[in-house]
Amino acid sequence: xxxxxxxxxxxxxxxxxxxxxxxxxxxxxxxxxxxxxxxxxxxxxxxxxxxxxxxxxxxxxxxxxxxxxxxxxxxxxxxxxxxxxxxxxxxxxxxxxxxxxxxxxxxxxxxxxxxxxxxxxxxxxxxxxxxxxxxxxxxxxxxxxxxxxxxxxxxxxxxxxxxxxxxxxxxxxxxxxxxxxxxxxxxxxxxxxxxxxxxxxxxxxxxxxxxxxxxxxxxxxxxxxxxxxxxxxxxxxxxxxxxxxxxxxxxxxxxxxxxxxxxxxxxxxxxxxxxxxxxxxxxxxxxxxxxxxxxxxxxxxxxxxxxxxxxxxxxxxxxxxxxxxxxxxxxxxxxxxxxxxxxxxxxxxxxxxxxxxxxxxxxxxxxxxxxxxxxxx
Numbered sequence: 610x611x612x613x614x615x616x617x618x619x620x621x622x623x624x625x626x627x628x629x630x631x632x633x634x635x636x637x638x639x640x641x642x643x644x645x646x647x648x649x650x651x652x653x654x655x656x657x658x659x660x661x662x663x664x665x666x667x668x669x670x671x672x673x674x675x676x677x678x679x680x681x682x683x684x685x686x687x688x689x690x691x692x693x694x695x696x697x698x699x700x701x702x703x704x705x706x707x708x709x710x711x712x713x714x715x716x717x718x719x720x721x722x723x724x725x726x727x728x729x730x731x732x733x734x735x736x737x738x739x740x741x742x743x744x745x746x747x748x749x750x751x752x753x754x755x756x757x758x759x760x761x762x763x764x765x766x767x768x769x770x771x772x773x774x775x776x777x778x779x780x781x782x783x784x785x786x787x788x789x790x791x792x793x794x795x796x797x798x799x800x801x802x803x804x805x806x807x808x809x810x811x812x813x814x815x816x817x818x819x820x821x822x823x824x825x826x827x828x829x830x831x832x833x834x835x836x837x838x839x840x841x842x843x844x845x846x847x848x849x850x851x852x853x854x855x856x857x858x859x860x861x862x863x864x865x866x867x868x869x870x871x872x873x874x875x876x877x878x879x880x881x882x883x884x885x886x887x888x889x890x891x892x893x894x895x896x897x898x899x900x901x902x903x904x905x906x907x908x909x910x911x912x913x914x915x916x917x918x919x920x921x922x923x924x925x926x927x928x929x930x931x932x933x934x935x936x937x938x939x940x941x942x943x944x945x946x947x948x949x950x951x952x953x954x955x956x957x958x959x960x961x962x963x964x965x966x967x968x969x970x971x972x973x974x975x976x977x978x979x980x981x982x983x984x985x986x
Contacts, residue, residue, distance in 0.1 A: 629665055632658065633672050636684050647691035648708070655688065655711040658718075666718075673719060674726040681723070685733050688715050692777070696742045706769045713774045720776045736777040743782065745789035748772050753793060791921045798850040823850040827871070828857045833878055840911050848914070852922045872919045876926045879912060886912070890952035895931040897951060 635641060641650055661669065673681065695709045716734060723729055752770050771777070772786055802821040823843075827835035854871040880896060882889055885903045887896040902909070919926045933947035945963075949956030 629668050632669050636687060642683070642687055642690070644690060644694065647694040651687060651691040652695075652708045652711065655691070655715045656708075659711050659714050670718060670722050673722045676727075678727070678729060681719075681727055681729065682733050685716065685719055688712050688719070689734070689736055689777075692716070692736055693738050696736075696738055699742070701768065706767075710769050713769070713771075713777070716777065717774055731776065734776045735779045737779055737782075739771065739778060740781045740785065743771055743785075745782075745785045746793065749786065749789040749793045752790075753797075787920065788923055791923065794849050794921075795851045802850075821850065822853045823847055825852060825854045825871075826857055827854070829874070832875055836875060836915070837908070837911055840914060848918055848921070852918060868922060869924055872915075872924050872926050875915065876919075876928055879915075880928065891954055894953070895929045895951050897931070 635654060640646055641654070643650075658666070658669065673684070676684070692709060692712045695705060695712065699705060720734055723734075748771050751768050752772050755767070755770055775783075778786065799821040825836070825839055827839070852868060854868050856867070856871075878884060879886055885899070886908065888899045889896050898909075916926070916928065931947060931951045933943040933951060936943050936947065945956060945959060948959070
């Protein structure tokens with residue numbers, strides 16, 4: 610009855626809010642949450658929402674924003690369950706692509722509502738099954754092809770690109786996607802370099818562009834100086850090739866181990882308190898930037914380049930920044946909890962002041978609000 614009579618006749622173009630209330634009521638039906646009905650009920654429901662005009666969609670999103678947390682989470686789970694089921698029976702057919710696109714588009718709209726109003730944990734949108742079922746290299750390739758042929762973005766027959774919906778990726782899926790994307794770029798650079806060397810395509814750019822790999826030879830005794838000297842010579846495009854590292858005076862082919870050792874030694878040296886590039890508010894704490902840096906900004910820029918180069922070459926480095934740094938990168942305001950993570954003693958002391966409700970605050974604490982952050986200011 611739902612599939613044959615109601616879903617096929619949903620009033621998604623109606624200008625009347627009363628007619629749109631069916632979109633409010635359907636997710637409350639237990640049959641919509643039955644795993645066996647994802648294709649017959651949930652997919653057509655998602656497609657109907659995608660077909661709504663802007664006015665009707667605004668009404669629906671306002672209703673979603675008014676939902677209590679359990680109801681909103683249940684709605685998200687309904688569409689996530691359908692995505693998971695579609696992945697389980699995945700084939701590269703146009704029908705499957707069309708179905709999963711509709712489901713992901715609805716999750717995208719719900720995610721937007723959540724960010725603007727509900728602000729529930731992002732984890733409710735993660736599709737953990739992607740980690741095991743998604744072809745990450747294939748998805749990275751499709752995204753690369755889509756960027757080249759951006760006019761296909763409106764083509765409903767174009768294969769779905771899961772990475773266009775990053776909010777459904779958990780941390781493991783993001784790592785796999787990052788590695789797949791890096792591998793794709795490295796292979797592309799190797800191919801282009803070989804084409805240039807063979808004279809098939811016109812040569813251009815720096816001489817380094819003719820090489821299929823980015824070769825780095827450094828001295829252990831002058832590791833930082835040698836690396837920074839090399840970085841000064843590289844163009845941005847040079848960094849998108851596979852890195853091959855060798856240490857001066859040492860025999861050995863870099864099959865991965867030398868590269869891992871290189872990044873480990875480099876970051877360990879650059880993050881030492883004695884080096885002075887970063888400061889540590891407390892012993893064994895996270896690191897932060899000094900108030901009066903002893904190095905110029907360019908060195909910090911190169912540190913960021915090295916972080917990117919490490920990730921691009923499938924290497925995970927231990928760089929002890931607190932969560933506050935990533936909040937600032939996302940233009941979010943750090944909180945007192947972030948200060949507690951960076952400097953537990955200072956953070957907890959300030960929390961004690963905030964928690965005090967006594968009338969003799971000044972007599973008890975007798976404190977002047979001066980903070981000597983890195984002992985140099």
